[in-house]
Amino acid sequence: MSRAAYPPPRTIWDGINPIRMIGELSETRYWMYLLLLPSAMLITAVVLYPTVYGMQMSFREMRLNRPDLGTDWVLFKHYARMLADPIFWTSLRNTAVWVTSSIALEFLIGLIAALALNRNLPGTKLLAVLILLPYFLPNVVAGHMWALMLDPRMGVINDLLVKTGLLVGYKAWFADPATAMAAAIIVETWHSFPFFTLLIMAGLKGIPADLYKAADIDGAGALAQLRLITLPMLKTIIAAAVILRVIGLVNSPDLLLILTSGGPGRSTQVLSLYAFQMAYKDFNFGYAGALSVVMFVLLMLFAWAYIRLSKVNQD
Amino acid sequence: MATLSIKGVRKSFGSVEVLKNIDIDLEDGGFLVLLGPSGCGKSTLLSIIAGLESSSGGDIVIGERNVNDVHPKDRNIAMVFQSYALYPTMSVRRNIGFGLEMRKVDPQTRESEVNKAAEMLQIEHLLDRKPGQLSGGQRQRVAMGRAIVRDPDLFLFDEPLSNLDAKLRVEMRTEIKRLHDRLGTTVVYVTHDQIEAMTLGTRVAVMKGGVIQQLAEPQTIYEKPANMFVAGFIGSPTMNFLAGRLERADGGLVLSHGDAALPLTELTQDAGAYVGKQVVAGIRPETLHPGSGGSTLTGTVDVVEPTGPDTMVILNVGGQMLTARVGSRDRPKLGEAMTLSVDTAAINLFDPDSGDRI
Numbered sequence: 001m002s003r004a005a006y007p008p009p010r011t012i013w014d015g016i017n018p019i020r021m022i023g024e025l026s027e028t029r030y031w032m033y034l035l036l037l038p039s040a041m042l043i044t045a046v047v048l049y050p051t052v053y054g055m056q057m058s059f060r061e062m063r064l065n066r067p068d069l070g071t072d073w074v075l076f077k078h079y080a081r082m083l084a085d086p087i088f089w090t091s092l093r094n095t096a097v098w099v100t101s102s103i104a105l106e107f108l109i110g111l112i113a114a115l116a117l118n119r120n121l122p123g124t125k126l127l128a129v130l131i132l133l134p135y136f137l138p139n140v141v142a143g144h145m146w147a148l149m150l151d152p153r154m155g156v157i158n159d160l161l162v163k164t165g166l167l168v169g170y171k172a173w174f175a176d177p178a179t180a181m182a183a184a185i186i187v188e189t190w191h192s193f194p195f196f197t198l199l200i201m202a203g204l205k206g207i208p209a210d211l212y213k214a215a216d217i218d219g220a221g222a223l224a225q226l227r228l229i230t231l232p233m234l235k236t237i238i239a240a241a242v243i244l245r246v247i248g249l250v251n252s253p254d255l256l257l258i259l260t261s262g263g264p265g266r267s268t269q270v271l272s273l274y275a276f277q278m279a280y281k282d283f284n285f286g287y288a289g290a291l292s293v294v295m296f297v298l299l300m301l302f303a304w305a306y307i308r309l310s311k312v313n314q315d
Numbered sequence: 316m317a318t319l320s321i322k323g324v325r326k327s328f329g330s331v332e333v334l335k336n337i338d339i340d341l342e343d344g345g346f347l348v349l350l351g352p353s354g355c356g357k358s359t360l361l362s363i364i365a366g367l368e369s370s371s372g373g374d375i376v377i378g379e380r381n382v383n384d385v386h387p388k389d390r391n392i393a394m395v396f397q398s399y400a401l402y403p404t405m406s407v408r409r410n411i412g413f414g415l416e417m418r419k420v421d422p423q424t425r426e427s428e429v430n431k432a433a434e435m436l437q438i439e440h441l442l443d444r445k446p447g448q449l450s451g452g453q454r455q456r457v458a459m460g461r462a463i464v465r466d467p468d469l470f471l472f473d474e475p476l477s478n479l480d481a482k483l484r485v486e487m488r489t490e491i492k493r494l495h496d497r498l499g500t501t502v503v504y505v506t507h508d509q510i511e512a513m514t515l516g517t518r519v520a521v522m523k524g525g526v527i528q529q530l531a532e533p534q535t536i537y538e539k540p541a542n543m544f545v546a547g548f549i550g551s552p553t554m555n556f557l558a559g560r561l562e563r564a565d566g567g568l569v570l571s572h573g574d575a576a577l578p579l580t581e582l583t584q585d586a587g588a589y590v591g592k593q594v595v596a597g598i599r600p601e602t603l604h605p606g607s608g609g610s611t612l613t614g615t616v617d618v619v620e621p622t623g624p625d626t627m628v629i630l631n632v633g634g635q636m637l638t639a640r641v642g643s644r645d646r647p648k649l650g651e652a653m654t655l656s657v658d659t660a661a662i663n664l665f666d667p668d669s670g671d672r673i
Contacts (some may be wrong), residue, residue, distance in 0.1 A: 210400035213367050218461075219388035219417035232404035 059288035078290035110196025135194035143258030177267035317378035317468035324373030348516035548626035573633030603639035
């Protein structure tokens with residue numbers, strides 16, 4: 001006679017089935033937060049923490065070459081110093097000139113290039129790639145290349161200008177306070193106008209051809225069509241491109257660092273460069289932090305005001 | 316208002332000739348419909364009339380003026396596009412008044428003209444909205460408003476109802492007809508929809524492969540199609556084609572098809588030259604009636620399609636399929652034999668080789 005087969009004894013683990021638990025959790029409203037958690041943690045680690053750390057640094061004394069001063073909280077000391085710092089004001093003014101001039105030129109040339117390339121004439125596909133080439137170059141490479149081309153002794157541009165009679169003698173473009181900023185803006189424009197070309201071209205492809213036909217019949221000339229149809233329809237793209245470029249230009253000191261290092265004198269000193277030099281030349285991280293916070297706030301204010309003024313949200 | 320003359324217009328894209336020697340004369344206040352399947356060249360012809368496309372030869376004359384080298388804006392035309400082509404960033408008011416704005420019409424006149432057009436189209440309440448906030452039918456009205464506000468010599472419509480649903484299409488069709496009756500402006504209207512062509516046009520040009528197959532009044536096109544293409548393109552269900560040999564019997568003509576013969580007692584065409592030859596008889600489905608009086612056809616019922624007001628019966632007549640439009644209560648059973656009386660006065664005979672009407 002065989003023994004009766006009894007079921008195994010029940011334990012507390014019998015009620016726990018991980019797959020079923022996940023399934024049940026996915027039906028609740030907490031599931032969304034759970035899915036967001038990994039990215040939230042990553043953003044906290046690489047964006048939020050450094051930002052908050054940088055901000056708190058601006059309220060502390062933090063000079064690597066003056067350990068005797070300690071790292072105490074100094075509240076608004078750096079900000080107060082900034083108000084009385086003539087270099088800060090020069091940098092702010094230069095930043096405004098640097099950003100507005102570069103963006104105005106980049107937008108204008110980018111728009112013209114995009115409109116030309118959008119005509120789908122023979123060879124435009126190849127031209128489109130060629131026009132985008134400068135943007136593929138890293139800032140550092142582009143900076144060194146132009147520094148060489150504009151070199152006062154062996155630069156090809158000086159040579160060309162002298163040979164064509166436009167210039168009497170070789171000129172040190174980056175050594176003259178009157179021309180340094182303009183020369184740097186030209187280099188920056190050359191490097192980044194393809195960004196506008198690329199985005200505007202994408203926008204132009206989305207404008208129906210029928211609108212231009214209707215405008216032709218309505219009697220709108222080429223300029224009126226550009227002003228009343230093309231530009232309004234590109235508004236959102238232009239707004240996005242301008243904001244991205246402003247952020248890029250305000251935050252990145254690399255091109256100016258290579259071309260002029262802020263000189264001659266302070267003629268090309270911009271805020272990002274000043275903050276960079278304050279941190280890595282003077283080792284004054286507290287003041288550099290305060291400068292960065294000011295840049296951050298200015299950018300936020302700019303983006304907010306620009307979006308409001310361009311009425312992008314209304315469409 | 317003006318007359319329109321299209322004289323020998325040709326258009327080629329490279330080696331492909333899309334319009335071949337088009338000649339059309341349209342009277343002042345006429346409504347010309349360019350009808351044809353996709354790729355027949357009707358929209359290209361409209362673009363050439365508008366000046367949006369250049370022709371490879373020929374002349375476009377609006378009124379007394381040859382406009383071949385005149386810019387679209389100076390042709391005094393207005394166009395309604397299939398996509399409506401409303402300027403998305405402008406309000407309805409500005410969209411309608413845009414043509415006047417570009418012509419430097421003073422703001423007061425502009426405003427009153429826009430209001431007048433809006434009132435005519437019943438869109439006064441939409442004037443401050445943007446096109447994106449409108450339904451398809453409302454956009455269509457705005458597009459028409461933009462066209463009528465300029466009081467042009469010529470209205471051009473490029474498949475304006477294609478993007479609307481079936482019900483709205485019928486409504487807007489009526490609206491366009493009413494507008495034309497009221498304004499009396501000369502219209503050129505492109506469509507592939509034969510119902511639009513039949514209901515709207517005073518003249519219809521049926522096109523195929525860049526050639527006008529027939530240019531006539533809608534009823535003539537329906538009753539006396541110039542060839543088998545036109546006959547098959549106009550009418551729904553399409554015209555039946557019954558192939559057979561034309562013979563003389565008892566002093567009259569008969570169409571022998573298979574083992575049967577269809578007496579053509581009231582034939583309106585002079586087909587004497589075709590006696591003894593193969594022909595194709597075009598028979599409209601509504602000219603076939605159940606019954607055994609007069610000339611008759613007998614076939615086996617293959618498919619019965621009730622449509623509500625009518626019933627479509629597809630018969631196999633000696634191996635050839637014919638459709639008859641019969642009353643909604645006449646529903647024969649599948650497979651049974653059915654005899655249909657034929658209105659032979661409405662029959663069209665075609666040459667099977669050329670496809671042309673005899």
